[in-house]
Amino acid sequence: MNKQKTFSHDKVNLYLQNVIEGMLDLPDNSFDLAIADPPYGASTNATWKLDSGHTLDGFGGAWKLASHNWDMFNGLDGFEFTLTWLNELKRLVKPTGSIWIHSTYHNSGIVNVACQMLGIEIINEVVWYKRNAFPNLSGRRLTASHETILWIHTGENRRDYYFNYENVKAAHFKEDGLKEPGKQLRTVWDIPNNKKRSELEFGKHPTQKPLRLIERMLLISAEQEGRLLIPFLGSGTDVIAGLKHDMDCVGFEVEQEYFDLACRRISAYFEEKETDLQMELPGCNDQPKASNLSLNGLAVNVK
Numbered sequence: 001m002n003k004q005k006t007f008s009h010d011k012v013n014l015y016l017q018n019v020i021e022g023m024l025d026l027p028d029n030s031f032d033l034a035i036a037d038p039p040y041g042a043s044t045n046a047t048w049k050l051d052s053g054h055t056l057d058g059f060g061g062a063w064k065l066a067s068h069n070w071d072m073f074n075g076l077d078g079f080e081f082t083l084t085w086l087n088e089l090k091r092l093v094k095p096t097g098s099i100w101i102h103s104t105y106h107n108s109g110i111v112n113v114a115c116q117m118l119g120i121e122i123i124n125e126v127v128w129y130k131r132n133a134f135p136n137l138s139g140r141r142l143t144a145s146h147e148t149i150l151w152i153h154t155g156e157n158r159r160d161y162y163f164n165y166e167n168v169k170a171a172h173f174k175e176d177g178l179k180e181p182g183k184q185l186r187t188v189w190d191i192p193n194n195k196k197r198s199e200l201e202f203g204k205h206p207t208q209k210p211l212r213l214i215e216r217m218l219l220i221s222a223e224q225e226g227r228l229l230i231p232f233l234g235s236g237t238d239v240i241a242g243l244k245h246d247m248d249c250v251g252f253e254v255e256q257e258y259f260d261l262a263c264r265r266i267s268a269y270f271e272e273k274e275t276d277l278q279m280e281l282p283g284c285n286d287q288p289k290a291s292n293l294s295l296n297g298l299a300v301n302v303k
Contacts, residue, residue: 002074003015003258004017006257006265007259009014009246009260009264009266009270010264011243011246011247011249012239012243012248012249012250013249013250013251014233014236014249014251014252014253014259014262014263015250015251015252015253016067016241016253016254016256016259016267017253017254018205018252019085019231019232019252019254020084020088020189022252023085023088023089023092023229023231024088024218026092026229027092028091028092029091029092029093029094029095029231030092030094031039031040031092031093031094031097031176031226031227031228031229031245031250032093032094032096032162032222032223032226032227032228032247033093033097033098033099033100033122033205033218033221033222033226033227033228033229034089034092034093034097034098034099034100034227034228034229034230034231035099035100035102035145035214035228035229035230035238035239036085036086036089036099036100036101036102036231036232037101037102037232037234038085038101038102038103038108038111038232038236039286040104040106040107040207041078041106041251041295043109043149047194048143048188049065063210065288068123073183078107078110078115081111082107082110082111082114083114083117083118084113085183085231086101086111086118086120086240087118088231089154089231090118090120090154092216092229093154093229094154095153095154095155095158095160095161096155096160096161096162097153097154097161097162097226098123098151098152098153098154098161098162099120099151099152099153099154100149100150100151100152100217100221101150101152101173102147102149102207102209103147103148103149103150103253104144104147104148104260105144105148106151108148108192110177111150112125112150112195115152119156120152120154121152121153121155121156121159122150122151122152122188123151123152123153123161124151125148125149125150125187126148126149126150126151126187126189126191127146127147127148127149127188127189128146128148128149128189128191128213129145129146129185129189129191130145130146130147130191130192131145131188131190131192132192132193132194133145133146133193140142141222146178146284149217151217151277153219154292157236161221162221162223163220164196164219164220164221164222168185168219168220169183169184169185170182171181171185173191173212173216174190175190175191176189176190176191177190177214185220189213189216191210191212191213191216192210195208195210195211196210196211197210199212199235199237200269201265202264202265202299203235203257203261203264204235204259204261205234205235205258205261208229208234208235209232209235210237211237211241212242212283214237214238214240214241215241215244215245216285218242218245218247222242222245222247224245224247225246225247225250226248227247227249227250228242228245228247228248228249228250229250229251230242230249230250230251230252231251231252232252232253233252233258233259233262234253234258234262235245235255235258235261235262235265236262236263236265236266237250238251238259239262240266240269243266243269257264257290295300
């Protein structure tokens with residue numbers, strides 16, 4: 001790969017790099033699972049090359065919740081970007097694996113159409129119901145209380161993707177009022193959007209997902225010790241979930257602020273894991289630390 005800022009551990013490789021450039025260097029069929037949380041286009045400076053006098057009634061006027069440069073969805077350019085990263089995921093994820101894609105009403109239709117254009121089958125469309133969603137400040141819309149998650153695969157009609165059906169059916173999620181143990185998991189998930197203090201200890205990302213949401217995805221579709229690709233790293237939640245599932249993780253992030261946040265968070269995870277091991281094996285306390293963390297070849301110190 002081209003020289004760029006990196007974070008490395010035995011099971012983690014993260015790159016501060018444009019995701020398209022980074023994925024082009026990866027070999028075909030080299031991952032068992034991917035979780036994509038792309039820009040939604042919720043920042044409303046996007047254009048669709050409409051006539052200058054055109055108006056779109058009912059779309060909130062000039063009011064906007066946020067204006068993050070990384071979340072700008074530039075009309076047709078944004079659609080082409082979606083096709084490009086999704087086509088790379090199709091190349092990189094094995095036919096026996098699968099892909100999860102987060103979206104909202106801003107981009108869910110675009111992602112769906114892109115899947116169809118690329119011949120990628122949608123396994124399920126999941127509605128993540130957020131019962132504690134943020135209220136609508138404009139008073140001109142219903143309160144947005146869900147996000148859409150697509151579960152897709154690249155194996156075409158063979159449908160050989162891994163599905164941990166029996167364990168998912170038996171599972172009980174205490175905060176999900178819709179899932180009963182011994183009953184099939186539905187495509188509506190009742191998962192509050194609040195995060196634990198430990199998830200926000202080193203900072204937060206505007207679209208950060210709760211760890212238990214990602215853990216549910218892995219319960220469904222991830223095999224132990226598989227390889228996980230995270231094209232949009234954000235705060236590193238997907239990596240933490242992957243490590244807890246004993247997966248090797250590769251991730252890309254273009255924003256320095258969030259790359260550094262993810263590195264601090266993941267470093268702390270390894271530090272905590274090492275401390276727990278030393279408590280279980282007291283005789284190891286006299287040994288030098290085995291931590292193998294590095295940032296561009298330099299040891300990482302978590303403070």
